[in-house]
């Protein structure tokens with residue numbers, strides 16, 4: 001059947017099961033925009049800035065586990081997506097970004113609104129395409145979704161020139177993808193797995209160090225079973241939160257720069273680190289020379305480049321974490337008694353860890369001021385953990401990671417790798433679009449929220465009732481914290497003058513609420529969670545609170561500054 | 564340490580820039596890079612000479628493999644291989660040096676590929692050492708211009724750089 005490029009685009013999205021796109025129009029999108037008229041089974045959420053579209057697609061993907069889609073125009077529309085794409089790339093999030101491009105004939109001529117977006121995004125995409133012939137469009141879209149969501153997921157960009165979207169050709173959506181140069185390894189090498197299991201049986205102080213890979217591969221049940229079967233304590237990276245319930249007795253909390261005392265000490269004294277779907281990022285490891293100095297390391301990851309990149313590994317296992325955990329659980333199930341015996345070997349260790357957890361819990365100084373940590377504790381308490389939480393970047397993000405006990409995977413949506421301020425709000429919009437009935441909360445800072453505050457108009461227009469809790473400390477708090485600790489309290493550039501967020505919310509047609517005292521917290525939060533409208537809660541928290549524990553940059557994990 | 568790497572890549576628009584971008588973005592060195600269509604016109608062969616310690620080399624190989632358009636990567640570290648490059652040298656050819664140039668070219672089994680009243684353009688092929696030896700000998704006679712291709716490489720014997728249809732390029736072998 002003959003179809004225009006734009007119709008092929010629409011049909012291909014339907015064939016991929018896309019139900020929502022985040023988009024923004026321009027001259028180059030017009031053919032496609034027009035073809036989407038009256039296409040009611042693809043919800044089209046028009047954002048207010050293309051960065052917002054990409055973060056929303058990313059939030060949708062993280063919450064749902066299916067690729068998110070953004071569609072933007074050429075030139076500035078395309079360049080506005082770069083931060084969003086880089087954010088998704090660092091955190092391995094499956095999104096497909098369609099950018100429209102000037103006519104094929106004009107490419108390279110510095111045409112109006114031309115940007116070499118394939119070139120600009122090359123280092124921050126998993127793969128990218130410039131569609132030069134309408135005949136390739138369907139195949140490319142098929143490949144783009146496949147590449148984005150398979151192996152180690154990531155963003156794929158597809159650049160569609162305007163003449164390609166109007167050209168006509170036969171259309172049949174390909175059923176299968178075959179890319180001879182792309183075949184990720186899903187199943188772990190059985191020999192390596194057996195070696196790993198032997199090492200585990202011989203360990204006395206094992207620790208599971210798990211990251212976003214566990215969440216991405218939907219392996220949290222397997223991880224929890226595995227940890228329980230062997231009585232191995234678990235620490236998560238920021239990206240791994242929710243991979244094991246945050247209230248599980250074997251859970252140590254997050255490790256790294258703002259990790260818990262128990263997690264960082266466990267790593268330091270461990271004799272065996274079992275890393276799963278984590279990549280030994282410097283924020284997690286601290287000084288690499290002194291990371292787990294007594295431990296052998298087993299590393300399970302689907303991406304071979306992550307293995308032995310920062311830290312030399314003893315047993316590499318390339319594979320999907322869920323598959324590998326399943327393979328490991330099978331070995332355990334075949335020899336239950338031996339593995340149960342292992343609990344005795346590690347009893348002394350788990351005892352020590354329990355004491356660390358008790359003696360050095362996450363805490364903060366409670367006084368008359370309204371503490372941001374308290375607010376997050378109450379958000380957890382009132383929601384009982386049943387919410388999708390996004391964060392911005394800075395102290396707000398770290399306190400959320402520490403004090404919200406993520407009970408389930410895909411409920412902690414945060415820019416871990418790139419640390420993108422302005423991520424949380426549009427990501428919350430995306431997550432809300434994926435789960436219209438869920439409570440979706442962005443825990444924000446007064447600085448970060450201003451980086452994509454325009455999306456409040458989107459939330460209002462599409463009736464996406466996200467809640468934004470602004471931990472308003474009057475500072476770019478995390479940077480101020482570094483200045484306090486390492487730059488003799490010279491708060492250059494970090495003091496913020498913000499607008500009245502309640503009035504801002506109201507001006508957009510959303511609900512604005514304010515909290516100034518501890519006694520108001522529960523009442524106002526309940527009010528915010530109860531109403532069915534987008535809501536800003538401006539919480540005036542104590543201005544100079546710091547995030548602790550803190551491992552100074554470049555120090556080893558055991559050198560923590562405590563409260 | 565110098566390493567020679569061979570790659571099979573899709574013969575497609577933009578692939579070279581992905582590879583060059585990978586090296587520059589991750590701070591890897593490229594000493595030379597040769598690329599042209601292979602026996603199969605849908606595939607190009609690339610030979611890259613790079614430097615770095617074992618850990619860096621391991622990352623380079625893994626990162627190259629990770630690129631979607633890269634079909635196969637071979638590092639010649641533990642493989643017997645032949646490697647050849649070509650150099651074109653334009654030398655001063657005066658009355659009194661011409662005979663000397665011809666003699667050196669002959670010893671190196673080179674060819675004079677162009678002549679003018681004042682210059683010879685010489686072509687030599689061989690491995691790196693041979694080319695360097697030649698250049699050192701000819702230098703005192705006055706080199707006006709020099710262009711080298713950088714090496715291309717191939718495994719010795721029956722061994723071949725080819726793709727298996729079920730190639731599993733990501734797999735970590737038994738460690």
Ligand SMILES: Cc1ncc(C[n+]2csc(CCOP(=O)(O)OP(=O)(O)O)c2C)c(N)n1
Pocket residue numbers: 392393394395396397419420421422444445446447448449471473475476477478479
């Ligand atoms: C786009 C972007 N620019 C700059 C930074 C550097 N940065 C990291 S945290 C931070 C302060 C964030 O302030 P705020 O949103 O108020 O959060 P707080 O730390 O006060 O909770 C800044 C500027 C960043 N992460 N992202």
Ligand SMILES: [Mg+2]
Pocket residue numbers: 445446447471472473474475476477
């Ligand atoms: Mg702040």
